[in-house]
Amino acid sequence: MRKNSEYTADWSWHDANGYDRIVNVSGTMTALGGSITTERVATATAAAMPRFARIHEMQARASEVIARLTGSEAGFLTASASAGITLAVAGAITGMDPARAEALPAHSGPRNAVAVQMGHLCEYGASISQAIALAGAETRIVGQATLVKDYQLEAALDDSCAAALYVVSHHVVDYGMLPFDTFVRIAHAKGVPVIVDAASEYDLKGFLAKGADIVIYSGHKFLGGPTSGIVAGRKDLVRATYLQNIGIGRGMKIGKESIAGTIAAMEQWMERDHDAIRAAETHALEMWQAALTDLPGITPIRVPDPTDNPLERLQIWIDPAKAGASAAQFAEILGRSDPPLIVRGHKIEKDYFQLDPCNLMEGQAELVRDILVQVLSDASAAAEVDIRSALAAARNGGTQAYLNWLA
Structure with a gap:
């Protein structure tokens, strides 16, 4: 479990109710609560x-x-x-x-x-x-x-x-x-x-x-x-x-x-000011891309939304031979960080995952950067993850996770 003490978020609701803390860079996912309201x-x-x-x-x-x-x-x-x-x-x-x-x-x-x-x-x-x-x-x-x-x-x-x-x-x-x-x-x-x-x-x-x-x-x-x-x-x-x-x-x-x-x-x-929100999201993407560009085996590329929504995501390509672990293994470890960083892994078997900035809370862009650098710079923990289990977890989350909790 990785610790990050520089980001001071209000986790009181999660902690009081015994829920996992979460930083969502997956997007507007129903399994994560959809989005956050104002x-x-x-x-x-x-x-x-x-x-x-x-x-x-x-x-x-x-x-x-x-x-x-x-x-x-x-x-x-x-x-x-x-x-x-x-x-x-x-x-x-x-x-x-x-x-x-x-x-x-x-x-x-x-x-x-x-x-x-x-x-x-x-x-x-x-x-x-x-x-x-x-x-x-x-x-x-x-x-x-x-x-x-x-x-x-x-x-x-x-x-x-x-x-x-x-x-x-x-x-x-x-x-x-x-x-x-x-x-x-x-x-x-x-x-x-x-x-x-x-x-x-x-x-x-x-x-x-x-x-x-x-x-x-x-x-x-x-x-x-x-x-x-x-x-x-x-x-x-x-x-x-x-x-x-x-x-x-x-x-x-x-x-x-x-x-x-x-x-x-x-x-x-x-x-709402859509242009200002888009600018803040772009700033986060640029920050993450700059932080990861020189890491071995990691290629961060900004990509447009496939359905022409006016937004971009950061696509993190992983070369397992150079990075020391696969995209699925890294995604699993990111999800075990403290707080857990939930990435967008719809096509994780193709050796990449994405980061979506649309649900960031104040200060989380920097937190995401720090967790990414920590995890992607050191493949030792990720390399120990069973790759088949990591792929299955990425593809069969949501309801399956609930059933696992009930087991």
Whole structure:
């Protein structure tokens, strides 16, 4: 266990509750709590808790804010972006028929297919296909994992197809899929609505402006709100999606405190100084890159976000022969530091991990630099880590870690 006493953070909440201290350079990850809120958002969330309120009235207020935020006709909040996908699919199936909404998921009717490009069938902690199935829908796979053709989507959008789902994520294949404008054009020519999963995207207006009918965002990732999902789009489809709260949406409901906090987070997003925040993140990346550049076997490179979010990450390439250990082994030791440094290891088997500065707290950029230099300069501890276990830990975290704690 490595100690670092120069950074004086407030760990009182972690220590009082017996939770691990964490420095998050992985990004807006659900398994780490999504993101951290500002005092403004935290205050708005807490203020609603000791009071009664009409949930539908709060949702109507949320709809007004969502419309300003996204350019949509209407919107509402639900438990998560994943819930938003399921509810949007359900709304496309049932329309405004409450009897059909109550019949889901067991009896979805003959028009229950959802077309998805094969390269978009990602796993984000759960699978896209399961989010679709929870609505009683059938996933209709379009094309192959590395190539989808126009006529393949056209053929999939027959009379049994209720919706077409387009996924925007670092998890999906980034080549060979139909571009968004082509996807929308083909779907609309067939009279099929387009649902966009844009959970972790900065672009809150572009997809609707380019023809999406429903777009789903996370309220607790880049927006920095409490756990929530934002559903935005055409008023008729938003209403049909909201109708699902009398059925499968009951288990996906959101409380008054999360509605209040997410409204505050959305308003804050529209007011914040995005350029200043980007500059602070860039400063951290430059500091880390400079500190690691001369270490043997370590190559730090700044890379843009794969989905065109206006941010960069530092990609740390590891040459095991020169550095003395693999990327997975170093990531494991970084996660055992004091405090633990949680890196972004989605592709750790390719000999690199990434550092994301979007969730840094005051003073943590320097702390991250110091821990990185300490760990990556001395491979002795990392070399002792079983590489197969390190790879498995990087790829099977989250729920598996909880199951391990219960064992």
